[in-house]
Amino acid sequence: MSDEQRHPDLSFVVPAANETRWSDLLASLIATDPAPIKELVGGLPDAVRREVTVAGQVARRSDRLDLLLLRDGQQLAMIEAKVLADLGSQQLARYEAAFPEAEARFVLHLGSLPLSLMAAPRWRALTWEDVLSAFSESDHPWVAATARAWLRQLDSLVPRVDAETVWNDVPDDAAGFELALRTRVAWLASRMDAWCELEHDLEQSSGGGAWVAAIRVPSSSLGHKVIVEIQEGLPAQAWRPNPALAYRDRLPGPVVLVGLSQSGVITSADFDWPLLHQLFRDRIVDDSGAVVDGRAWQLTSANPRDAVDRANWQAIVAAGAPKWIGKGYGMATARTHAVCAFGARIQLDPWSTLGEIDAELQALQALIIEMAESVAS
Known part of the structure; x- marks a missing residue:
């Protein structure tokens, strides 16, 4: 036998x-x-x-x-x-x-x-x-x-992934697709255990479904942390099965939010928008708002939905911040999950391997350390 x-x-x-x-x-x-x-x-x-x-x-x-x-x-x-x-x-x-x-x-x-x-x-x-x-x-x-x-x-039970796994090489059934994305983010989070010297975590997104790997470092503003968060950039409504378009062909790839978070809150009204603008000056944008960083930042306007968030965003834009800084999650998430975060997003290639994405996250760790230290009081 x-x-x-x-x-x-x-x-x-x-x-x-x-x-x-x-x-x-x-x-x-x-x-x-x-x-x-x-x-x-x-x-x-x-x-x-x-x-x-x-x-x-x-x-x-x-x-x-x-x-x-x-x-x-x-x-x-x-x-x-x-x-x-x-x-x-x-x-x-x-x-x-x-x-x-x-x-x-x-x-x-x-x-x-x-x-x-x-x-x-x-x-x-x-x-x-x-x-x-x-x-x-x-x-x-x-x-x-x-x-x-x-x-x-x-x-x-769970598909094996490693540094050579391509991000959008996912199955076309809904359950298999969701599990494949979760294992990718979980692998990136596990890699952080080996090299990340900062607070880091794996969590489900506030909208549900997607998983997020995050890195955080304390900032000079009470209750605020400079962050890197990565997840798949496919909008929630596009996760539904579509016989005409396979999942691997519609994934935009992982998106990274770099910015500032505030936790333990029930409102985003007190979010430190001036500090967010300050974090990006010189390292990411110059005084005119032009990008001086080589990364693929999403340059579409942020346009926060909540009236309070939008007014605060408009204030830093009036002070010279580019309109694409201010993406993230604000008042609604503060009320339901006691956290809000705003910043700018980097779009990574859907054909990236997990090893390439891991290397980018390591570089971003160095970036947010530099950002936090530059504005330390």
Whole structure:
């Protein structure tokens, strides 16, 4: 019997589109042999509960904690399991409030699809690869065999990317296309772990769907940071399937926002527009507003939609800033996500490889450090 034949096929037991099945099988592994998870969660559980209802949310199935590990009746660890889906808005905050006595909190995800935990600092990331690797060493034959087979299946769930992967070399089905873009941004974010000396993160865009890799450095203005953010530049309405035009033929390529962000706000009215203008002077534009930087900046007018944002943008334009500075997200996002950001965008070639994009991001890190230092008080 070949090695391939010795491993059971779990594709029907834990399909990628069904996180409930994944959590069910993991709960079975833990209940059968809890020892392998001890080092990962900080203690040996003696009981596991599934889909624990969050207080006050009985009618909402989405507000049920995936796994609650207990020891002597006490809450040892909470685990929220994800496969291809993202975290819901305020989901972790609701769980944390519902189970305040839990000693540890984890978000379980695929290693190649990390999730942003910036808004939930008391939660820690845990990967399916690490969990299943631990269970594959179990002394229990069924647990070990199941974990090994499950671990082998992970390789087929997410397309592999590397430095040679071309940005727009994506499948033409909607789900495959979205997953391909997510893996590209996730790869760029993982590369930042190796070279980025600044705060950096991977997160879902405020509009949903697209993923963003970001680099941030504090500025001289309270609550503001100089930023680089990269994501696919295809408008949200163009993500829908179109039989007449393949996804790879309509992608404009990754777009990079360079500018200034302000967080912890409910309005963009206090955004520091004069500082934004100052950041671009001399390094990107001269006193007349002409581009002195060699990058492919988008030179179309910014034209913010909100009346307050638009008035503030018009003020820096009147002071000499070019009209293409001021793109980003303002009042609406401040109200819904407590953040706003404005700046200018760079359009990268859709035929760029991830290695080429990574090199551009490294250069942009140096640029925003220089920008921040030039206006430091």
